[in-house]
Amino acid sequence: MSRWFQPRVGFKLGILLVFPMIGLWPALASAGEATKRPATVAQLFEFGPEERLLIIHADDAGMCHAHNRATIDAMARGVINSASIMMPCPWILEIVEYSKTHPKADFGVHATLTSEWKSYRWRPVAPWDKAKGLLDSQGYLQHGVLQAATSASAAEVETELRAQVRRALDLGLKPTHLDTHMGTVYARPDYFAAYRKIANEFGLPCMIPKLTAEEQAKLPLPLRLVASQIGESLFDSGEVTLDRLDGGYSGKGPLADQKRYYTDAIRGLKPGITQIIVHPAYDGDELGAITGSHARRQRDFQVFTDPEIAKLIREQNVRLITWREIGQRQAELRKRLGNEAPTGPAGK
Amino acid sequence: MSRWFQPRVGFKLGILLVFPMIGLWPALASAGEATKRPATVAQLFEFGPEERLLIIHADDAGMCHAHNRATIDAMARGVINSASIMMPCPWILEIVEYSKTHPKADFGVHATLTSEWKSYRWRPVAPWDKAKGLLDSQGYLQHGVLQAATSASAAEVETELRAQVRRALDLGLKPTHLDTHMGTVYARPDYFAAYRKIANEFGLPCMIPKLTAEEQAKLPLPLRLVASQIGESLFDSGEVTLDRLDGGYSGKGPLADQKRYYTDAIRGLKPGITQIIVHPAYDGDELGAITGSHARRQRDFQVFTDPEIAKLIREQNVRLITWREIGQRQAELRKRLGNEAPTGPAGK
Numbered sequence: 001m002s003r004w005f006q007p008r009v010g011f012k013l014g015i016l017l018v019f020p021m022i023g024l025w026p027a028l029a030s031a032g033e034a035t036k037r038p039a040t041v042a043q044l045f046e047f048g049p050e051e052r053l054l055i056i057h058a059d060d061a062g063m064c065h066a067h068n069r070a071t072i073d074a075m076a077r078g079v080i081n082s083a084s085i086m087m088p089c090p091w092i093l094e095i096v097e098y099s100k101t102h103p104k105a106d107f108g109v110h111a112t113l114t115s116e117w118k119s120y121r122w123r124p125v126a127p128w129d130k131a132k133g134l135l136d137s138q139g140y141l142q143h144g145v146l147q148a149a150t151s152a153s154a155a156e157v158e159t160e161l162r163a164q165v166r167r168a169l170d171l172g173l174k175p176t177h178l179d180t181h182m183g184t185v186y187a188r189p190d191y192f193a194a195y196r197k198i199a200n201e202f203g204l205p206c207m208i209p210k211l212t213a214e215e216q217a218k219l220p221l222p223l224r225l226v227a228s229q230i231g232e233s234l235f236d237s238g239e240v241t242l243d244r245l246d247g248g249y250s251g252k253g254p255l256a257d258q259k260r261y262y263t264d265a266i267r268g269l270k271p272g273i274t275q276i277i278v279h280p281a282y283d284g285d286e287l288g289a290i291t292g293s294h295a296r297r298q299r300d301f302q303v304f305t306d307p308e309i310a311k312l313i314r315e316q317n318v319r320l321i322t323w324r325e326i327g328q329r330q331a332e333l334r335k336r337l338g339n340e341a342p343t344g345p346a347g348k
Numbered sequence: 349m350s351r352w353f354q355p356r357v358g359f360k361l362g363i364l365l366v367f368p369m370i371g372l373w374p375a376l377a378s379a380g381e382a383t384k385r386p387a388t389v390a391q392l393f394e395f396g397p398e399e400r401l402l403i404i405h406a407d408d409a410g411m412c413h414a415h416n417r418a419t420i421d422a423m424a425r426g427v428i429n430s431a432s433i434m435m436p437c438p439w440i441l442e443i444v445e446y447s448k449t450h451p452k453a454d455f456g457v458h459a460t461l462t463s464e465w466k467s468y469r470w471r472p473v474a475p476w477d478k479a480k481g482l483l484d485s486q487g488y489l490q491h492g493v494l495q496a497a498t499s500a501s502a503a504e505v506e507t508e509l510r511a512q513v514r515r516a517l518d519l520g521l522k523p524t525h526l527d528t529h530m531g532t533v534y535a536r537p538d539y540f541a542a543y544r545k546i547a548n549e550f551g552l553p554c555m556i557p558k559l560t561a562e563e564q565a566k567l568p569l570p571l572r573l574v575a576s577q578i579g580e581s582l583f584d585s586g587e588v589t590l591d592r593l594d595g596g597y598s599g600k601g602p603l604a605d606q607k608r609y610y611t612d613a614i615r616g617l618k619p620g621i622t623q624i625i626v627h628p629a630y631d632g633d634e635l636g637a638i639t640g641s642h643a644r645r646q647r648d649f650q651v652f653t654d655p656e657i658a659k660l661i662r663e664q665n666v667r668l669i670t671w672r673e674i675g676q677r678q679a680e681l682r683k684r685l686g687n688e689a690p691t692g693p694a695g696k
Binding site: 065066069089090091093094097118119120121122127128129130138139167170171282284285286289 | 412413414417437438439441442445466467468469470475476477478486487515518519630632633634637
């Protein structure tokens with residue numbers, strides 16, 4: 001899968017000892033016809049059983065100007081149909097202001113507990129003395145998932161996630177969903193609980209992918225720990241929101257390779273809800289100084305503004321859906337189940 | 349003079365009522381030969397009476413990548429010989445890291461109490477709940493000098509200034525001086541006291557210009573309030589560090605006009621210590637999205653990397669000095685006066 005969850009740092013096997021890997025999903029996945037449980041999240045959310053539903057999601061909005069401009073341009077052309085904003089980052093105002101003049105556009109809060117680059121970094125949204133475990137020795141958010149997971153308490157994570165959503169609301173964003181930068185909220189069961197708690201508190205759907213045993217096995221460790229938490233009860237209650245998650249192209253090949261990766265992904269879509277994560281940005285001095293992945297990010301923009309991709313999606317009868325729609329269907333499901341989430345300010 | 353101190357917002361006459369304008373400097377300036385007081389700060393600091401001394405100072409380092417790169421490039425070519433870093437800003441690490449590999453370069457802390465642009469803004473360095481008066485309704489530092497001066501307490505200013513210098517030290521900067529972004533520390537006598545207190549606490553010279561009555565009269569209000577605080581006792585104790593301050597070209601003319609402004613300024617230098625403030629940055633997508641002054645900032649870079657300017661400085665027998673040198677001479681003077689500043693960690 002993808003860069004999305006990859007810790008950009010050395011791997012600490014110690015964490016293996018801390019979290020047992022109890023995979024509940026395989027039992028569910030094999031339950032099949034024998035129960036009344038729908039085969040897909042999509043069916044649970046009352047989409048048709050054969051529908052191939054797709055969110056093309058731009059991560060990292062607000063991170064820098066190059067990301068904002070490319071995200072805005074790509075969304076305006078209509079193929080990328082959802083994005084999420086990194087609230088601790090310097091350029092959030094630009095994209096939040098855009099959201100106000102484009103109220104139908106789908107923008108979530110990209111829960112950000114790490115600051116992964118070398119020279120361009122960010123600090124927590126909460127007063128930093130309230131979340132010291134999130135800080136590295138330089139006072140920024142930790143570089144990697146595992147550094148965060150071995151130093152921040154779940155209480156600090158909860159404080160910071162709440163501060164991020166509140167800040168989004170205070171600036172006037174009407175977030176459609178909550179998701180996660182580098183998957184840090186999946187690195188520990190107690191982080192995962194805080195993530196779901198904050199989503200419920202503000203009435204937001206949050207990104208939780210359903211993963212088969214086979215999909216779990218392919219994941220790097222932090223996400224496998226997560227995956228083990230996602231079982232039958234989360235599915236039945238409507239908290240699982242995606243059937244499949246594709247973290248996007250992570251190679252170093254030319255544009256043609258990157259485009260082929262995505263066209264194959266679109267052609268190969270199975271029934272259910274899939275999210276493909278992309279990182280569209282304009283390559284240039286700013287982006288080049290931030291990240292070594294600048295060229296790949298520019299190519300994500302190029303691929304997803306290429307008319308052939310829009311044409312392919314039409315030809316394949318793939319239906320683009322948004323987090324706004326998932327949120328509505330999730331709320332309806334919960335109402336039917338008598339399991340309504342507390343409606344926070346974002347749900348108004 | 350210059351953009352350096354201009355509030356970028358509407359003018360609040362109300363502030364007039366708050367601070368009496370007692371100009372002490374005119375009495376000093378007219379004292380002339382009748383006393384033993386040296387005629388210039390330069391003479392007090394034991395430079396020769398006829399020496400024309402110049403600091404060409406780049407403000408706003410750390411503000412964005414475009415400023416960092418142009419500041420670094422301009423300093424490497426040798427004419428801009430000092431700069432100061434805006435510690436609340438997103439790109440500080442890049443310039444702090446440069447300072448570590450160029451330990452002779454002059455870098456100060458640019459005390460920053462405002463966040464003046466529209467889409468690209470910054471928050472305090474201190475935990476924001478400890479300095480709420482510094483915040484605007486969006487949680488950023490106030491847009492302008494007068495908004496800050498009418499909402500932040502001197503205690504909050506002191507807390508934030510201390511946090512900014514401490515953060516510089518924590519990141520490994522060895523600051524040579526303290527100066528001020530948009531002159532906010534001059535907007536109130538109690539801010540000015542906090543500014544001097546923090547400079548003393550960390551053993552740093554801070555930028556305090558000597559201003560004649562005529563120079564005072566030309567200043568916009570916030571700086572006139574300041575100027576009224578700078579009198580004989582501050583001069584005699586060695587706290588006044590500049591004879592003259594030129595805030596740089598603030599027009600909208602072409603490169604030739606901007607160059608003429610600076611060549612005239614250099615030709616017209618009088619004996620004593622003058623600082624010319626410049627804002628070198630590379631024009632481009634990032635800078636253009638931040639500020640309407642992007643072209644002027646690029647031209648500051650062009651003028652001060654033009655070999656003709658270096659040649660003019662040589663021909664005019666102007667001596668370039670740094671804040672490091674001012675700090676050393678100020679420390680020697682205070683030692684002679686038995687008036688040594690407490691030596692903080694930066695003085696080591």
